[in-house]
Amino acid sequence: MKASAWWLCCGLSLLVLAGCSDEASEPQSFAGLGASLDTGAQAKDFAQPRPGDRIHLPADLGPHPGHRIEWWYLTAxxxxxxxxxxxxxxxxxxxxxxxxxxxxxxxxxxDWPLQSVWMAHAALSTGEQHFFHERVARGDIGHASAHAQPFEVWLDDWQLRETNEGAWRLQVQGNDWAYDVSLEPRRPAVRHGEDGFSAKSASGEGSLYFSYVDLAIEGTVTIEGVRHQVSGSGWFDREWSSQFLRSDQTGWDWMALQLDSGGRIMAFRLRETGQAYTAGTWIGPNGEAQSLKSRDFSLDVLDQRETPRGPVPTNWRLIIPDHDVDIEVTTWDGNFWNEGLYPYWEGPVRVTGTHTGKGYLELTGYDERQR
Known part of the structure; x- marks a missing residue:
């Protein structure tokens, strides 16, 4: 789940109103950015995700023009x-x-229509380096789009495309780095929350959200002219909504974990004034998914790391009693700030404790330069 997308899409609106320049001014804060959004059409004019809405595949791999915001998201x-x-x-x-x-x-x-704007992020991390690149394009003029059948999402020459039935190919070129990898889902899609409706607050705001939690990946990454063969596993999120996060929601902590035992976990915490809203999903080795409410698990910070943009919580404890899960989630050593229109932290993690494994951690709202 990309909750930073809510904030990033606010920034997208401001960016496109400024002419879609690649040299955008940084927003001043989460709440300020969300509160200053004014694009004419309001949230009430868009389709609203609600409990009972159904996810239909493969159709929902494609875009949802009746909704305000959406994203396609891969980590590996x-x-x-x-x-x-x-x-x-x-x-x-x-x-x-x-x-x-x-x-x-x-x-x-x-006709040079201005009905949508697109943004793409790509990052590559090693034990010593973290590379990030960002692109922005207007919609409807041939620079960016998405389709369900055949499945494809692209912005200029960055593209994720279906190659064979059930297989995809992702190609990205950054500055002095690139990747070209094939992806193949090994499990059916998982619907989060209430059969795909994922609440983002106690008052009921939410999104439609599904994931492919186990992708077989192989291909190449190129770093400063040196090409490397790579293989491993990935996680693909698909999510859409029409509601931005409220001004009292100051940030977001999200993790997707692939356990060596075959289990999969998605967990998030929305930090609100005086409290936090938590939810998640447990997926067993057999693929059966259970929605997790706040009473079903605990997610706590154990330690933080000093970074150029302020302290970041990089060591977590996650407990799910019903599934005998008591694990620590720890970010790799290094700095994993994605420094684009709105900087946020995103990087690989390792899992230890009752289970071992790997995954990804995303954190928003910790950038002291924007407070």
């Missing part, structure tokens, strides 16, 4: 042929500036 823990660990992240966001029915015919590109 890979190993080179030499045995070195590599982390990979790719995300593409769509922000609608006005609602549109899926049956509507888009205006012709020559």
């Amino acid at each position: 823990n890979l190993t080179t042929a030499e045995g070195e660990p590599v982390g990979l992240q790719w995300t593409q966001f769509r922000q609608a500036l006005e609602p549109r029915s899926p049956s509507d015919v888009p205006p012709p590109p020559e």
Whole structure:
């Protein structure tokens, strides 16, 4: 789940109103950025996710023009042929500036329509380096889009495309780094929350959210001209909504974990004034998923790391009593700030305790430069 997408999509709206310049001014704060959003169309004009809404595949791999915000999101823990660990992240966001029915015919590109804006993030992490790149494009003029069948999501030459039935290919080129990998889901999609409706507060705001929690991945990464063969496993999220986070929600902690025992865990904590809203999903080795409410698990910070943008909680304890889970989740050594329009922390983690494994951790709202 990419809760940073809510904040990033707010920034996208401001960016496109400024002319879609690649040199965007940094927003001043989470709450300030969300509160200053004014794109004409309001949230009430868009389709609203609600409990009881159903996810339909493969159709929901494609875009949802009636909703305000959505994203496609991949993380992966890979190993080179030499045995070195590599982390990979790719995300593409769509922000609608006005609602549109899926049956509507888009205006012709020559009319220079301004109905949506897209942003893509890509990162590559090793034991010594963290690379990040960001791209922005207007929608509906041929620079970025998505389709369900055949499945494809792209922004210029960054692309995730279906190659064979059930297999995908991701190609990304950054500055002095790149990756070209194939992905194949080894399990059916998992629907989070109430059969796909994932609440984001006690008052009921939420999104539609599903994941492929076990992707077989192989291909190449290129770092400063040196190409490496890589293989490993990944996690793919798909999520859409029309509701930005409230101004009293100051940040987000999210993790996706792949346990060596075959279990999978998604857990998040939305930090609210005076409290936190937590939820998650347990997926057993047999693929059976259980929605986790706050009473079902605990998620606590054990330690933090000093970084150039302020302290970041990089060591966590996660307990799920019903599944005999008592684990520590620890970020790799290093600095994993993605320094784009809105900086956030995203990097690989290792899992120890009653279970071992690997995964990814995303943290927003810790950047002291934007407070």
